[in-house]
Amino acid sequence: EAGVAQSPRYKIIEKRQSVAFWCNPISGHATLYWYQQILGQGPKLLIQFQNNGVVDDSQLPKDRFSAERLKGVDSTLKIQPAKLEDSAVYLCASSSRQSGNIQYFGAGTRLSVL
Amino acid sequence: GIQVEQSPPDLILQEGANSTLRCNFSDSVNNLQWFHQNPWGQLINLFYIPSGTKQNGRLSATTVATERYSLLYISSSQTTDSGVYFCAVDHSGGGADGLTFGKGTHLIIQP
Numbered sequence: 193e194a195g196v197a198q199s200p201r202y203k204i205i206e207k208r209q210s211v212a213f214w215c216n217p218i219s220g221h222a223t224l225y226w227y228q229q230i231l232g233q234g235p236k237l238l239i240q241f242q243n244n245g246v247v248d249d250s251q252l253p254k255d256r257f258s259a260e261r262l263k264g265v266d267s268t269l270k271i272q273p274a275k276l277e278d279s280a281v282y283l284c285a286s287s288s289r290q291s292g293n294i295q296y297f298g299a300g301t302r303l304s305v306l
Numbered sequence: 307g308i309q310v311e312q313s314p315p316d317l318i319l320q321e322g323a324n325s326t327l328r329c330n331f332s333d334s335v336n337n338l339q340w341f342h343q344n345p346w347g348q349l350i351n352l353f354y355i356p357s358g359t360k361q362n363g364r365l366s367a368t369t370v371a372t373e374r375y376s377l378l379y380i381s382s383s384q385t386t387d388s389g390v391y392f393c394a395v396d397h398s399g400g401g402a403d404g405l406t407f408g409k410g411t412h413l414i415i416q417p
Contacts, residue, residue, distance in 0.1 A: 225404055234310075234392050234407030235349075248402035281347055287403075293337060295405060297349040 194218065196298035198284050204304045210272035213301045216265070217286030223247075225295065226259055226269050227283040235283055241267060271303075279305045308333045308397045312408035319383055320416055327378040327411045329393030337396040337403060338369055340378050343410070344389050352378070352391075383415045 197216040205211050217224050222243050227235035238257065240248040243264040252259070256275070261267040271278055281300040287293050309332040319325055331338075340352040353360050353367040355376065360367055364384075369376040380387055390412050394405035 223403075227404075234394070234409055235405075236407070237404035240402060240404045242401060248404055283349065292354060293403060294351065294354045295337075295339065296351060297341075299346070299348050302347070 196284055196286055196296055198282075198298035198301055200301055201299065202302050202304075204306065205274055206306050207276055208273040210270065211274055211303065212268055212270045213282050213284075213303075215267045215269070215284030215298060217267075217284070218288075218296055220290070221286035221288040221296075222264070223287045223293075224261060224267050225285040225287075226267070227285065227297075229281045229283055229300070231280070238269070274303075274305045276305050279303055308335075308395060308406050310393060310395055310406055310408040312391075312393055312411050314411060315409065316412045316414075318414045318416065321383060321385060323383050323415075325380045325383060325413065327380075327391050327393075327413075329376040329378070329408055331374050331376075331393075331395050331397075333374070333397045335371065335395040335397045337405070338376055339394050339405065340367055340376070341392045341394065342387075342389050343392060349392070380413075385415045385417055388413055388415045 224241045226238045229235040241261040259269045283300045284298045285295040287295045311330045338356045341349045357371040364381045366379045390410040392410045394407040396403040
């Protein structure tokens with residue numbers, strides 16, 4: 193079974209530029225999560241989707257971050273415009289009721305904002 | 307929101323030693339997972355253990371839900387066990403079940 197796929201693995205941009213990350217969850221997983229992990233800290237939830245609907249986006253900085261999961265499968269997270277403090281690893285995870293709601297994580301996208 | 311505290315923050319051991327990592331949480335949980343983050347940043351699932359005891363090879367975990375803590379045991383440590391160990395919990399009880407992570411325990415196993 194293929195795991196959670198993310199791309200790109202690395203991205204370097206200048207502040208005020210925009211950037212987008214892509215995630216393809218494990219096949220059949222209805223729930224998809226985006227987390228932000230700043231260096232030296234544990235991951236923090238940004239947004240959770242159930243199929244193509246948003247379940248929780250209470251910690252998403254909506255003035256600059258947006259996310260979508262239009263067909264209920266893969267998802268895109270966008271930052272526009274980026275700030276220096278957005279430098280972090282962005283992790284995607286997925287889960288399903290059938291697999292006991294265990295969350296499985298992708299390898300992440302490491303973003304550096306200069 | 308729920309608080310998750312992990313201890314110790316750092317641990318340096320010799321190869322072959324045993325270790326115990328602790329996770330305390332401030333409220334009841336529906337989900338508790340232990341992860342190992344390897345040097346490349348990949349979060350690897352170790353255990354899904356909201357209650358009870360599980361074992362997988364040299365690793366085992368116990369969660370005492372009524373006392374709001376979980377323990378991860380690593381026996382006969384190997385250098386490949388090095389990395390950061392995270393405890394993460396969900397206590398929502400509803401559809402919003404994103405995990406709240408602790409700050410992690412940074413484990414270094416020396417040869």
